[in-house]
Amino acid sequence: MSLIIQIITLVIIFTSMFIYYRQVSKAKKSQLGLEVLARTSQLSMSAFVLGLGVILIELNSFGLSRSEFVNHLLIYGAFVSLVTIISIWYYSRTLKN
Template sequence: MSLIINITSIVVILVSMFYYYRKVIAAKTSVLAQKVLANASQLTMSAYMLGLAVILIELNAFGLSRTKFVNHLLIYGGFVSLVNSFSLWYFSRTLKED
């Protein structure tokens, strides 16, 4: 079960990364796309800090082994990647040109 979760997390991270790069390339020529990236980065940073806090609490409270720590880091990376991709998608649909 852990292997499936790890592979799924890695795939989510890779797909999200390529989606993000596609949006960054589009942002070079569009002010609206730059606004989308700016708003999405705020949510991504919040998800990053929230996930980091959860991992640190688990690490201190439960004393994670190396295997569990790596699994949690992959899940954490997948979570942050999903938040980034979803926020990019959401803001690209909802923000309008001024």
């Protein structure tokens, strides 16, 4: 089960990175694109800090093993990646109006 979770989270992370870099290359050319990326970065940073806090609480409360810690980091990375991509999609749609 651990291997399946790792593969799924890695696919999510790499797909999100591809979409993000493609969006950044498009956004350099317009003011709207830069505003979308600015708002997205605010949500991404919030997700980053929230996820880090959750991992630290789990680490201090439950004493995660090394393999559990790695799984939690991968899930954390996938969470931040999904928040970034969903916020890019959302702000691209709503800021056009």
